[in-house]
Amino acid sequence: MRMVKDPVCNMSVDPEKPGATETFNGKTYYFCSNKCKATFDKNRDAFIEKA
Numbered sequence: 272m273r274m275v276k277d278p279v280c281n282m283s284v285d286p287e288k289p290g291a292t293e294t295f296n297g298k299t300y301y302f303c304s305n306k307c308k309a310t311f312d313k314n315r316d317a318f319i320e321k322a
Contacts, residue, residue: 278318279307295319 274283282303284290289301291308295315302308311318 275301277301277303277307278320279310282307 290304
């Protein structure tokens with residue numbers, strides 16, 4: 272099973288059963304909970320990897 276990292280808390284998340292998701296600028300982010308998604312929504316720049 273492939274796991275992904277929650278960008279807010281760095282917890283491993285199963286992309287088949289995430290607590291929440293959001294697609295932003297063409298990339299899907301997976302969260303362990305709605306709380307982490309809400310934190311992400313308040314300050315995306317702090318959590319998005321810079322290319």
